[in-house]
Amino acid sequence: MSKNLVIVESPAKAKTIEGYLGKDFTVKSSFGHVRDLPDKGMAIDIENGFKPTYEISPDKVKVVNELKSLAKSSEEVWLATDDDREGESISWHLKEALGLADNTKRIVFREITKKAIQNAIQNPRTIDMDLVNAQQARRLLDRLIGFELSPVLWSKVKKGLSAGRVQSVAVRIIVERERDIETFDSKSSFKVVAQFLLEGNKVLQAELPKNFETEDTARSFLEKCIGASFKIKSLETKPAKKSPSPPFTTSTLQQEASRKLGYSVASTMLYAQKLYEAGKISYMRTDSTNLSEEAIEKAKAAIIDQFGNQYVQTRQYKTKNESAQEAHEAIRPTDFSVTSAGADPKEKRLYELIWKRSIASQMADAQLERTTASITISSTPEELIAQGEVIKFDGFLAVYLESKDDEEDEENSKMLPPLNVNQILNLDTLKATQRFSRPAPRYTEASLVKALEEKGIGRPSTYAPTISTIIKREYVVKEDRPGKERDFKELVLKSDKITEKTSKETYGAEKSKLFPTSVGMVVNDFLVSNFKGVVDFKFTADMEDEFDEIAQGNIEWSKMIDNFYKDFHKTIEESKNAERSSASSTRELGIDPNTGKTVSVKLGKFGPYAQLGDTKDEEKPIFVNLPKDKLLSSITFEEVLELFEKPRLPREIGFYEDKPIIIGAGKLGPYVKHDDKFVSLEATDDPFTIEEPRAIELILAKRAADAGGALGEFEGQPISTGKGRFGPYVKHDGKYFSLGKTDSLTSITLERAIEIILAKRNQEANKYIKEFPENESIKVVNGVYGPYIQIGKRNVKIPKDMVAADLTLEDCIKLGEETPAPTRGRKK
Incomplete structure (x- = not known):
């Protein structure tokens, strides 16, 4: 040892x-x-x-x-x-x-x-017990909040809900953005762009610095320009520079990996963890932009080697976040001379991103020359502006220009063709195109991390689990959604004639965005109304600061929790008298013109649904689940009526055992009804398209599960089947054996069940047990001529009166000691 x-x-x-x-x-x-x-x-x-x-x-x-x-x-x-x-x-x-x-x-x-x-x-x-207590305080506080607040949600909103400190604030941020988008009033304006033809087939593009609010004012401007002459009034050239961003912190790495590589926050941390554990990068949970002197020197050497002395400009960045631990370092390569590392392509791409950002942070500024051309119009005082820039020295951009991901830098570096003051320009087209204002975009994982960081909520280690939790709890969904079509107008002046055309554009398409669910919005509204402190941005940020104070030994952790708990528990007690959440979980939308019945939307046990009719009516109400992209708070009366116009439930799809098979939907979700018995559909089953064979399969599976699915006996013990949380199984002698991918509860036979049991036993017999006390490994191996024990490099026969699958470590050691072995090579 x-x-x-x-x-x-x-x-x-x-x-x-x-x-x-x-x-x-x-x-x-x-x-x-x-x-x-x-x-x-x-x-x-x-x-x-x-x-x-x-x-x-x-x-x-x-x-x-x-x-x-x-x-x-x-x-x-x-x-x-x-x-x-x-x-x-x-x-x-x-x-x-x-x-x-x-x-x-x-x-x-x-x-x-x-x-x-x-x-x-x-x-x-x-x-360091101060650090331990800071973590302990966070853990205990989250347990207290979850343990006392979740039952309130069960009684006032819906069973099975839970609340968390940072998670609830993250959901609030997403919900508030969604409401801003819902209430946003888009306004249109007309943007004017001119194109001039120059010698050598070169094109100069210029824009009017302002937009016109109406089509009439845009048309009036174009009319003024008919027959006008255009001349360059001035050329202004100024030197400029671009400086590199600091090395990555956890937050900025998550954001950049999302934008450039399309990685989720959780994936970024997984790949970074593997790179760190392999010794390729420094620790990946940090809020510091600091680099050690040794790291700066190594980066400098790598820059000189690959680019030359003129590309070096060492810097030490200061983190803006006051709570950052400057003794820690930013995320960087452990060896700057290694430009590629990682066990697979995804790790390699992340490493290259880290390498580029770290190297660029110690490289020279990019030297630019920005030119602005002002263009006069003879018939109106407005002027057009053309802008461009030239890179005089690329500096740190030499690293970024190697990557196709850096499209922004490439877009900003467009050049103007050669121009002269008083140069007369030949107008090709002058367009006034209708544009629409847009609301603030929905959050991606990366932009949510940025928002949390800016508000001081959470720390490097909490961003990934926070996002994973709110998605897992189905308060938020991350998905793509298609855009909608709309018309836009374009007025074009060409050859002294104005033409008008209407085209279509797609707007509002979303890719990998975070959307609140109806459940998330209802829970958020209830918490904001009754537990404002729990979801208050400043309060949550201040609490993070208190954790930092505990870590520095300035606050006693139990006192910090006590100060919070007094008011929190009092609010919990008062909330027992709060109104049951209904304003955002139930909406009555109107009366169906065809049936005269009430149309409403509600939050049920299995999610939001629309209801036609009332439970007090003689005729049973009709229920339809709301689509994922429709919210309780914003779905319209017309949209709900469309849902009821789809194929209605219940629907009869066939017969089995001379009895009809009916597909219906209730408060507990869609179901198969047969012989007065109900079987819930699975998540992948669509109640409007499910066919007879699939329904029969569900009926038989339910029967097998209810009856225990007895198949027969093996080794004097019964074999039964059933369905558990991990899928269908065979049960024998108190042990469970999962069915294979090609097996099903409706087709499994006694012979096949025995095969599955024996295959599992053989697999178990070959498993590695642990190291032998003399540093020799012990295995039970299922060989061609039967099972045997392998101790180090020697084999030990198993007596006939012993069962291989039942052998313990002690049995193996005892048999090894009792069985003679050659002296040569035996360890003492």
């Missing part, structure tokens, strides 16, 4: 670090957090300083036991989790779970390189 045990939180990180340490070090992974608050119950003692009760996660018991054993046999234990609050918390939980001393060595590093690891080993510290 090694003298030193190093514990990290990731297997990939362990593998990389182990390569940098000597034979006296063993590096093991905890696979993330090993302890947390239990899933059920609050587990926080409010009366005794909010003392939490942690437990070892059920899936980490084996890991903890193994680490305990290794820790006891090691001379020194080193906790080497990530250098942030979450990493500090993991180290503390490891110390507690493994029973380690308070002075256990804690090492931190911002990059996984040999130099950084060795430097960390030479400069250990102990666990």
Whole structure:
């Protein structure tokens, strides 16, 4: 056993670090957090300083036991989790779970390189409890809010809902933007653009600096220009420069990877994590734009090598965010001489983006020359303006111009043809094109991260899980939506004649945008009305600042929670008398002209739906689920009537066992009705298009699940079938075996079920057990002539009275010790 045990939180990180340490070090992974608050119950003692009760996660018991054993046999234990609050918390939980001393060595590093690891080993510290308490305060506060607020949502809005501190604010941002878009009044104006023909078939484009508000004023302007002469009044040339952006923080990396590479925030963090664990980039959770002096020197050397001395301009950036930890670094390559890295194309693209941004931050400004030409019109005092720029020295743009993603830079660098003052211009066309004002765009993942950061809500480690959570809870959907068509007018002056034409354009098309769902809007409205503090932007940002104060040792964590909880719990108690949310969850839209029945939209157990009729009427109401792109708060009476004009439910689609099969829809969603029994349709089934064979399949599957699906016996134990949360299964002797992709509950036979059970046993028999105490691995192998035990390089026969699948580790060790083995090569 090694003298030193190093514990990290990731297997990939362990593998990389182990390569940098000597034979006296063993590096093991905890696979993330090993302890947390239990899933059920609050587990926080409010009366005794909010003392939490942690437990070892059920899936980490084996890991903890193994680490305990290794820790006891090691001379020194080193906790080497990530250098942030979450990493500090993991180290503390490891110390507690493994029973380690308070002075256990804690090492931190911002990059996984040999130099950084060795430097960390030479400069250990102990666990920083201020950082642990900051993370603990966040965790406990979120548990308190969720545990007390969610039941209020269940009683006042809908069962199964939940609320979170940062997540609820993120939903509010998206909902408010949606409402701004709904109420936006688009106005049209006419933009004037002229094209002049120059010598050598060159074209000069110029624009009128203002737009005309009406078609009449635009036409009047064009009429004035009939027969007019156009002359260059002045040419103004000014030097200008462009400076590079600072290196990436977590937020700016997420935004740029979304814009340039199309990555989601979660994907960006996944690829960055892999690059970090492979030792290719520095730590990817940071809000600092700072680079170390060593990193700047390495970047400088790489720039000189690839571009030359004139491209170097070193800088040290100062982060605008006051809470940023300047001791940390921005995200950068660990070796600037490596221009490409990553295990797959997606990682490579992200690494190249990080490399370019880091290198560019230490390169010279781009030197430009911007030219503005003013063009007079003989018949009117208005002037046209033509602008262009020339790159005199590309500087840092030399890096960006290599990438096709940097279209903005290419667009801004258009040049003007050679021009002279007093030059008479030959007008080709003068167009006045109708344009429409647009509302602020819906949020992408990247722009939402930017909005959260600007409001001071959340920190680098919270952006990705916040977005994932609100999408998972179905308060928000991320999707593409098609645009709509509209007409626009264009007035064209050419050869002293004005022509008019009407064309069509598509507007409002959305790609990978975040849309609030009806449920998200109802929950947001209820929280804003009754728990404004929980979803208040400033309050949430101030709370983040308090977490920072705890991390710096300036605030006692339990007092901070107590200050919040007093008012929060009081509001919870008062909310019990609040009105049940109905204003935004139920809307009566009007009376159906055909039936005279009431048309309404409501929020039900399975989402928003439209209802024709009333439950008090003799005739049962008709229900239709709302399309995903329609909201309870904004769907119109006409749009709902269109939904009811589609094929009506219930509909009869055939017969089975001489009884009709009927497809209907109720408050619990669409269903198949047969022989007075109901079977819910699955999410992929459309009630308007489902056919008889599929309906029969659902009926038989439901029967099998209800009856336990008894198939017969095997080895004296019954075999049954059923359907669980992970899909259809075969059950035998208390164990569950998933069906294959080609199997179904309606077609499974006893023989096929036995095949599945035996195949699973063989698979289990071949699984790796663990290391032998003498560093020899132990496996139970299913060989050609039957199962046997493999210990290191030797094989041990299994006695006939023992079953391979039932062997324990102790059984294998005992059989290995009892079975003689050749002396040669045997480890002592």
